[in-house]
Amino acid sequence: MSVEVLDGNTIVNFVGDEEAFTVSVHELFVNLDSDHDGQLSYSEMLKELQSLRVFETHFGIDESMSPSELASAYESLFTKFDHDSNGTVDLEEFKAETRQMMFAMASGMGFLPVQMVLEEDSHLKKAVEWETAMLAA
Numbered sequence: 613m614s615v616e617v618l619d620g621n622t623i624v625n626f627v628g629d630e631e632a633f634t635v636s637v638h639e640l641f642v643n644l645d646s647d648h649d650g651q652l653s654y655s656e657m658l659k660e661l662q663s664l665r666v667f668e669t670h671f672g673i674d675e676s677m678s679p680s681e682l683a684s685a686y687e688s689l690f691t692k693f694d695h696d697s698n699g700t701v702d703l704e705e706f707k708a709e710t711r712q713m714m715f716a717m718a719s720g721m722g723f724l725p726v727q728m729v730l731e732e733d734s735h736l737k738k739a740v741e742w743e744t745a746m747l748a749a
Contacts, residue, residue, distance in 0.1 A: 613732065616740045619725045620718035625746075626739035627714045636738045637707045651700035654690050661686050710735070 627633050644656050693701045693709045701709075714735060730737040 613729050614737070615727060616730050616737065617725050617727050618721075618736065618740050618743070620721045620723045622739050622743045623714050623718035623721070623736070626735075626742045627711055627718075629742065632738075632742050633711070634707065636735055637710050638703065640710075640733075640735070641703050641706050651702055652693075652706060653700055654687070657690055657693065657701060658686055661689060714739075 626636075640660075641652065644652055644660055646656055647653075690701070691697075693705055695705045695708070717736070728736070730740065
């Protein structure tokens with residue numbers, strides 16, 4: 613983890629660089645695809661979704677949700693990724709939904725700098741690294 617400064621432009625510009633964004637998405641996809649079949653099953657994505665704890669916390673404070681509520685929320689999120697409703701998520705579906713999520717984060721963040729703690733291999737950390745490299749060039 614590291615503390616970084618970023619804003620919505622950081623994310624928008626990173627996603628706009630098709631090559632850099634595709635590499636980042638592909639790396640995460642390959643890491644999640646534990647059986648290496650080129651598809652993400654619900655169980656493969658569930659591990660990542662659970663590690664993010666998006667439903668278990670509210671501004672860093674633990675929320676109490678029943679196991680059935682959590683399961684329903686995760687199934688709903690998986691369904692959002694599974695555009696063709698075939699029960700798996702391919703790389704293009706994963707990339708398209710990741711792009712939408714990144715744009716939503718950028719919109720929510722706005723364009724004033726924010727200081728955040730970021731995971732080393734996260735898309736946000738890669739966006740900051742990309743921006744730093746672009747400014748240095």
